[in-house]
Amino acid sequence: MLKLTINDKEIEVPRGTMLLDACQQAGADIPTFCYDPDLKLAGSCRMCVVEVQGRRNLQASCVTPCENNMIVDTESANVVEARKIILELLLARHKLNCMVCEKVGACKLQEYCYRYDVKESRFAGEAAHFTREDPNPFIERDYDKCIMCTRCVRACEGITGAQAINVKDRGHHAKISTIFDGKLADSSCVFCGQCIMVCPVGALTSKVSMGKGRPFEYEKVLTTCTYCGTGCMLELNVKDDTVVGVTSNRDAQLSPVNKGALCVKGRFGWDFIHYKDRLTTPLIRENGQLREASWDEALDYAANRLNAVKAQHGPDSIALFSSARVTNEENYLAQKMARVAIGTNNVDHCARL
Numbered sequence: 001m002l003k004l005t006i007n008d009k010e011i012e013v014p015r016g017t018m019l020l021d022a023c024q025q026a027g028a029d030i031p032t033f034c035y036d037p038d039l040k041l042a043g044s045c046r047m048c049v050v051e052v053q054g055r056r057n058l059q060a061s062c063v064t065p066c067e068n069n070m071i072v073d074t075e076s077a078n079v080v081e082a083r084k085i086i087l088e089l090l091l092a093r094h095k096l097n098c099m100v101c102e103k104v105g106a107c108k109l110q111e112y113c114y115r116y117d118v119k120e121s122r123f124a125g126e127a128a129h130f131t132r133e134d135p136n137p138f139i140e141r142d143y144d145k146c147i148m149c150t151r152c153v154r155a156c157e158g159i160t161g162a163q164a165i166n167v168k169d170r171g172h173h174a175k176i177s178t179i180f181d182g183k184l185a186d187s188s189c190v191f192c193g194q195c196i197m198v199c200p201v202g203a204l205t206s207k208v209s210m211g212k213g214r215p216f217e218y219e220k221v222l223t224t225c226t227y228c229g230t231g232c233m234l235e236l237n238v239k240d241d242t243v244v245g246v247t248s249n250r251d252a253q254l255s256p257v258n259k260g261a262l263c264v265k266g267r268f269g270w271d272f273i274h275y276k277d278r279l280t281t282p283l284i285r286e287n288g289q290l291r292e293a294s295w296d297e298a299l300d301y302a303a304n305r306l307n308a309v310k311a312q313h314g315p316d317s318i319a320l321f322s323s324a325r326v327t328n329e330e331n332y333l334a335q336k337m338a339r340v341a342i343g344t345n346n347v348d349h350c351a352r353l
Helices: 019-025 077-091 108-115 151-160 194-198 264-268 295-313 328-342
Strands: 002-006 009-013 049-052 070-073 139-141 165-168 175-178 204-206 219-224 233-239 242-247 283-286 289-292 320-323 347-350
Touching (some): 019 049, 049 077, 283 295, 328 347
Antiparallel strands (some): 049 070, 219 233, 233 242
16 A cells, blocks of 8 residues: 555555546546546546646656655646646637537536636637538537547547547647548448547537537436347436437446447437337227227237137247347246246247347
8 A cells, every 4th residue: 555645635545556546535626638447548638737746747647656655736836727728728729619519518628617717728820620521320520629638549449449540640730530531431430439428528429419408408317228138228318308319327336237338229229219100009900900009908908819829729829029129137027928828938039130
């Protein structure tokens, strides 16, 4: 164990702990852009700098290992000034259209500019223009809002393994790009949206949810994805009793299976919920016509017909075909009903969507 003093508070941490984790353990709120606990460390944005007594330079706390007897100040005058300059540099190439940005209220750049009272950038000049239309149905790429934290690159590589994007060029001309600066659909992108999940600003957002509401307007309902039996957890974003989007819950205790990661179906394929032709009540066919029925009537009808077929032709004249769109527990009950209640082993399941 190592002993440190952080903002006049003494703490102990295991050897190998990064300074950022120690500061957070001490109750310090350290701003970060490039840092993500599930991604490879980058140490590039420098927003997490702190002042360590005896060190000539400010230290990027996310990549600085703790040492014994360190004395750390997380909000000294030098630290605050450095963070303000970093924010001004980011604003120099950031499209400031917060009025219509999908990420307003959940944007880290907006949050930190407010926190450190940074209203404008003194670094004026011609800004680079990186954004162009990407004709895919899922991901809006507005790289004029990009702050080059590279979270999206590391998530694409480290979580999904697609390696569809990386940093192109250097300096003021650096940007996130696919191979040969092409379209996402022509790359190895699988449209999982992990890049949207980790983006701290409005550079990457969901086209499916665009214009349907702001993050602070949503009620977030934690639920299980219905597309397969993996059991991924996700948050349905609900506004005015209508599902308008899906976001990740990255709490490992609440989402132990996927820790926020989703596939293209789980993140973007939720629009069937309010599809105009979706059945909302059971239907029974009489004389060639379908009529609405109550659940009790429909279940009794199905049970009576199954019993009649079983009595006339035997249990093996019946087969049960289940779906990957229900939970593993429901599929277990379905096969139990077939084998025990009906008495047949004719059970199959569509695990392919």
